Amino acid sequence: MIPVISYLDKIHSFIESLDHETLSALQNISIEKSYPKGYFLLKQNEICDKSYWIKNGVARKYYLNDGKEITTELYFDNDLAVSFDSYTLQHPSRECIETVTNVTVSIIPYQKFQEAKSNYPALLTLDLMLAEYYAMWLENRLFQFYTQSATERYLDILHKSPHIIQSIPLSVIASYLGISLETLSRIRARI
Amino acid sequence: MIPVISYLDKIHSFIESLDHETLSALQNISIEKSYPKGYFLLKQNEICDKSYWIKNGVARKYYLNDGKEITTELYFDNDLAVSFDSYTLQHPSRECIETVTNVTVSIIPYQKFQEAKSNYPALLTLDLMLAEYYAMWLENRLFQFYTQSATERYLDILHKSPHIIQSIPLSVIASYLGISLETLSRIRARI
DNA sequence: AGTATTATTTGACCTAAGTCAAATGAATAC
DNA sequence: GTATTCATTTGACTTAGGTCAAATAATACT
Numbered sequence: 163m164i165p166v167i168s169y170l171d172k173i174h175s176f177i178e179s180l181d182h183e184t185l186s187a188l189q190n191i192s193i194e195k196s197y198p199k200g201y202f203l204l205k206q207n208e209i210c211d212k213s214y215w216i217k218n219g220v221a222r223k224y225y226l227n228d229g230k231e232i233t234t235e236l237y238f239d240n241d242l243a244v245s246f247d248s249y250t251l252q253h254p255s256r257e258c259i260e261t262v263t264n265v266t267v268s269i270i271p272y273q274k275f276q277e278a279k280s281n282y283p284a285l286l287t288l289d290l291m292l293a294e295y296y297a298m299w300l301e302n303r304l305f306q307f308y309t310q311s312a313t314e315r316y317l318d319i320l321h322k323s324p325h326i327i328q329s330i331p332l333s334v335i336a337s338y339l340g341i342s343l344e345t346l347s348r349i350r351a352r353i
Numbered sequence: 354m355i356p357v358i359s360y361l362d363k364i365h366s367f368i369e370s371l372d373h374e375t376l377s378a379l380q381n382i383s384i385e386k387s388y389p390k391g392y393f394l395l396k397q398n399e400i401c402d403k404s405y406w407i408k409n410g411v412a413r414k415y416y417l418n419d420g421k422e423i424t425t426e427l428y429f430d431n432d433l434a435v436s437f438d439s440y441t442l443q444h445p446s447r448e449c450i451e452t453v454t455n456v457t458v459s460i461i462p463y464q465k466f467q468e469a470k471s472n473y474p475a476l477l478t479l480d481l482m483l484a485e486y487y488a489m490w491l492e493n494r495l496f497q498f499y500t501q502s503a504t505e506r507y508l509d510i511l512h513k514s515p516h517i518i519q520s521i522p523l524s525v526i527a528s529y530l531g532i533s534l535e536t537l538s539r540i541r542a543r544i
Numbered sequence: 545a546g547t548a549t550t551a552t553t554t555g556a557c558c559t560a561a562g563t564c565a566a567a568t569g570a571a572t573a574c
Numbered sequence: 575g576t577a578t579t580c581a582t583t584t585g586a587c588t589t590a591g592g593t594c595a596a597a598t599a600a601t602a603c604t
Contacts, residue, residue, distance in 0.1 A: 169442060227500045247489045286477055293484040298438045300491035307498060309418045345591055347553050536561055538583050
């Protein structure tokens with residue numbers, strides 16, 4: 163597996179090493195808010211015109227496919243939650259983003275960030291790093307679907323991200339693994 | 354399906370609208386070359402230190418998983434061929450890139466492009482657009498695996514990208530669709 | 545505590561796609 | 575033109591995971 167995590171570390175250090183002006187420009191356009199469990203940060207068909215930095219709590223992104231939820235991403239502390247294509251193209255989102263627990267987020271509006279990017283070039287580099295990170299994360303996720311069975315994918319989460327198993331209902335984990343709830347239950351019974 | 358193609362058009366117009374200096378800087382670091390069918394532009398475990406713009410011909414990116422090829426991307430005229438994570442992190446590639454026909458490519462070395470980015474800020478924006486495009490392309494590919502059967506994925510290619518069926522052997526198409534050659538053959542017999 | 549509600553497990557059966565092996569067809573070499 | 579190799583199809587059988595329905599847990603509610 164590609165060391166994408168270390169790239170995430172690199173991004174966080176990059177943010178911390180930003181010059182004071184850039185950092186406070188970022189601060190100035192951020193708003194901190196809290197939401198209860200089950201709140202929709204983004205609804206389907208809305209345009210994702212904000213990015214959410216999770217300060218505390220858990221959220222997930224998903225869409226419906228013939229009535230069945232497909233969870234595409236799980237968010238924990240320090241993760242960045244957006245519907246990428248909706249945010250990038252500023253068109254309606256096929257995905258929604260819902261809080262799984264109470265969460266506190268730092269919100270940056272799309273427009274403000276675009277303006278800030280043109281005034282503070284380091285933010286353009288940051289944006290590039292974030293897009294690169296997301297692309298590599300997606301590559302890894304595809305890689306897992308290509309090469310691993312459902313059981314292997316579950317064991318992977320169990321070993322590498324046990325906090326997921328703790329904080330998230332099995333129905334959501336199943337939809338994140340791309341399998342039915344029943345199959346997940348059988349996998350758990352077997353191992 | 355997300356209108357990712359139109360974003361590709363936007364990228365191409367962006368390139369054409371670059372100021373003369375940036376454009377010629379780009380030109381100066383590009384080298385045009387031709388390779389025969391079956392040539393490896395990138396081998397597994399090599400670091401992808403060049404990007405290949407396909408001028409003419411067909412290429413593909415794939416990796417081996419217990420002896421079985423998994424084709425992750427197909428490249429046609431005007432496409433950009435790189436092993437994204439290897440290029441971004443400058444570490445060994447799990448994928449290789451092989452020409453499917455004779456190809457002519459325009460090659461830009463990684464290092465030169467990095468330098469050019471710091472001298473010509475528009476290239477940073479270009480780099481961001483390319484990463485965004487790739488991330489959205491990956492999202493769509495995952496979306497297809499989540500929501501469509503093998504038959505639907507094949508029909509999709511047949512209708513939207515018939516040039517793929519024309520120019521590429523079925524064994525490669527099967528591995529691109531994530532199914533066995535035999536299954537693809539049966540799908541074709543059925544429809 | 546006792547009931548309603550939600551989460552999880554188990555059972556029986558089904559289906560898409562995989563595997564292995566053999567057969568046919570197409571293309572290239574000699 | 576025939577042989578050799580490569581590409582594609584067909585057959586028989588297996589399997590991972592899905593579906594629908596029912597049975598338990600586990601929580602929450604009054």
